[in-house]
Amino acid sequence: MRAAIIGAGPSGFYTTGMLLSAGFAVDLYDALPTPFGLVRAGVAPDHPNIKAVTRVFTKTAKHASFRFFGGVEFGKDITREELLERYHAVVYALGTSDDNRLGIPGEDLPGSHAATKFVAWYNGHPHHNDHEYDLSVSRAAVIGNGNVAIDVARMLVLPPAELRATDTADHAIDVLEASKLEEIVLLGRRGPVQAAFTNPELRELGELTRADVIVDPADLALDPASEAMLAEADGTVTRNVEILRGYAARPPRGHPQRVVLKFLRSPIALLGDGKVEAVRLAINRIEASADGRLQAIPTGEEEEIACGLVIRSIGYRGVEIPGVPFDARRGLIRNLGGRVVDDTDTPLTGEYAVGWIKRGPSGVIGTNKKDAADTVARLLEDRDEGRLGAPELETTEDWVLEKAPDAVSWAGWANIDEHETGLGAPLGRPRVKLVHTAELHDVARSR
Numbered sequence: 001m002r003a004a005i006i007g008a009g010p011s012g013f014y015t016t017g018m019l020l021s022a023g024f025a026v027d028l029y030d031a032l033p034t035p036f037g038l039v040r041a042g043v044a045p046d047h048p049n050i051k052a053v054t055r056v057f058t059k060t061a062k063h064a065s066f067r068f069f070g071g072v073e074f075g076k077d078i079t080r081e082e083l084l085e086r087y088h089a090v091v092y093a094l095g096t097s098d099d100n101r102l103g104i105p106g107e108d109l110p111g112s113h114a115a116t117k118f119v120a121w122y123n124g125h126p127h128h129n130d131h132e133y134d135l136s137v138s139r140a141a142v143i144g145n146g147n148v149a150i151d152v153a154r155m156l157v158l159p160p161a162e163l164r165a166t167d168t169a170d171h172a173i174d175v176l177e178a179s180k181l182e183e184i185v186l187l188g189r190r191g192p193v194q195a196a197f198t199n200p201e202l203r204e205l206g207e208l209t210r211a212d213v214i215v216d217p218a219d220l221a222l223d224p225a226s227e228a229m230l231a232e233a234d235g236t237v238t239r240n241v242e243i244l245r246g247y248a249a250r251p252p253r254g255h256p257q258r259v260v261l262k263f264l265r266s267p268i269a270l271l272g273d274g275k276v277e278a279v280r281l282a283i284n285r286i287e288a289s290a291d292g293r294l295q296a297i298p299t300g301e302e303e304e305i306a307c308g309l310v311i312r313s314i315g316y317r318g319v320e321i322p323g324v325p326f327d328a329r330r331g332l333i334r335n336l337g338g339r340v341v342d343d344t345d346t347p348l349t350g351e352y353a354v355g356w357i358k359r360g361p362s363g364v365i366g367t368n369k370k371d372a373a374d375t376v377a378r379l380l381e382d383r384d385e386g387r388l389g390a391p392e393l394e395t396t397e398d399w400v401l402e403k404a405p406d407a408v409s410w411a412g413w414a415n416i417d418e419h420e421t422g423l424g425a426p427l428g429r430p431r432v433k434l435v436h437t438a439e440l441h442d443v444a445r446s447r
């Protein structure tokens with residue numbers, strides 16, 4: 001049996017491994033010439049250990065029944081219909097490459113950027129290498145209280161020596177090194193108890209070598225609903241609050257830069273004449289909604305913070321592919337437990353979803369393993385009960401090359417990998433990333 005998996009990020013790779021073990025031949029497609037999704041283009045460059053998971057994926061790729069087709073975009077180079085004619089099962093592992101919108105005046109002023117794009121830029125994603133970020137300003141506001149917001153804040157204050165030891169894209173190193181930023185303000189719309197940070201990431205802010213972390217003790221005063229939530233919270237939330245209290249209590253160490261965490265503040269407008277000059281904030285209080293979720297409710301008080309740069313880090317969002325059922329409200333492929341369904345919730349034959357495009361943009365790399373296991377279990381159940389597709393055509397490499405003449409094989413990726421790590425070695429860096437699509441293809445073809 002043959003399966004096509006679209007997207008070579010963690011969810012695509014975990015699914016690949018499980019389907020190979022179940023006896024499928026697997027073709028893994030990615031729009032980029034390079035594999036690994038957000039492990040290459042999302043995970044912060046100063047967290048190289050996290051990227052070690054690619055060794056597991058590389059082992060999976062050695063299987064005799066595995067083929068990689070990089071640089072092949074689903075929905076453009078190849079269509080859903082073409083895949084369904086050729087595979088018993090098609091698994092969408094597309095990730096969620098777009099960003100949520102604040103929906104406030106001034107959101108698109110120059111100087112206001114989505115974290116999705118900033119992250120892709122510093123990580124050398126070839127579709128995002130031409131962005132421009134003006135870091136000649138003194139204060140940046142990062143909106144959102146998730147781990148991506150922390151990554152962004154940390155990258156903005158990483159000292160040059162630490163930055164140069166990473167695989168940050170060279171174009172980004174040059175801009176980040178020349179930064180004049182003195183202060184990064186992280187803005188959460190809810191309180192410290194509701195922040196989505198995890199402990200190691202929050203703790204790392206306190207270990208920055210060039211920036212003090214500043215928390216106003218008044219910002220940590222909890223309302224009764226948050227007190228009650230904290231009393232029943234898991235260890236992550238409890239420790240987050242402890243870490244924040246530690247920051248509020250400790251005197252600044254005299255570093256030249258500051259990362260300031262502020263809570264209970266929602267941006268209601270970005271202000272400026274032709275570019276961002278300030279963010280206007282509603283000051284919130286916490287109130288329980290009917291379903292028990294603690295919400296941010298504006299108190300009517302407002303404040304403005306002057307800043308020349310805004311990074312909006314309020315979550316990723318899936319992109320609709322024509323023909324594939326899409327839940328536009330949630331920004332996901334319509335699915336029930338991984339089976340793609342139509343608008344009457346009827347499963348479509350041989351179509352599955354996995355990872356962030358299945359369940360939404362949250363969870364760490366490992367979360368996608370369990371998620372892949374769930375989707376694969378349903379796929380195998382459908383196989384055992386004769387509910388998979390009945391393809392009539394084989395997928396030959398010639399067919400793929402007809403559709404995408406520059407398609408990159410696993411051997412092509414190995415060339416890129418060797419080239420990049422070879423450039424990095426004498427500099428003490430894990431790799432120097434190639435950031436232009438044409439160059440990636442040239443190197444892929446080099447041997």
Ligand SMILES: Cc1cc2nc3c(=O)[nH]c(=O)nc-3n(C[C@H](O)[C@H](O)[C@H](O)COP(=O)(O)OP(=O)(O)OC[C@H]3O[C@@H](n4cnc5c(N)ncnc54)[C@H](O)[C@@H]3O)c2cc1C
Pocket residue numbers: 006007008009010011012029030031032035036037038039042043044047050072073074075093094095096097119148151316321354355356357362363364365366367368
């Ligand atoms: C900025 C950031 C930092 C993170 N840091 C960490 C961390 O330190 N540790 C951790 O454990 N987790 C981290 N995560 C979470 C982790 O990256 C995700 O859980 C994981 O990558 C989701 O996997 P995925 O396969 O669903 O999606 P992705 O990793 O996004 O992979 C999707 C793949 O699909 C491809 N694709 C998309 N559209 C098409 C198309 N039309 N045709 C063909 N291919 C397509 C993309 O090119 C991509 O390769 C981070 C996430 C972000 C956003």
Ligand SMILES: NC(=O)c1ccc[n+]([C@@H]2O[C@H](COP(=O)([O-])OP(=O)(O)OC[C@H]3O[C@@H](n4cnc5c(N)ncnc54)[C@H](OP(=O)(O)O)[C@@H]3O)[C@@H](O)[C@H]2O)c1
Pocket residue numbers: 100101102143144145146147148149151188189190194195196198201266267313314315316361362363364
């Ligand atoms: N080192 C790591 O392990 C690492 C690094 C990066 C990312 N990740 C993971 O990747 C996933 C995605 O991370 P993420 O940071 O993008 O998402 P996230 O954890 O969901 O955080 C999104 C943040 O945006 C806020 N937000 C949403 N809409 C908003 C609005 N309109 N106005 C103001 N704030 C708004 C949310 O607040 P509310 O809570 O109020 O909605 C939340 O604080 C997470 O699971 C994360 O843990 C892990």
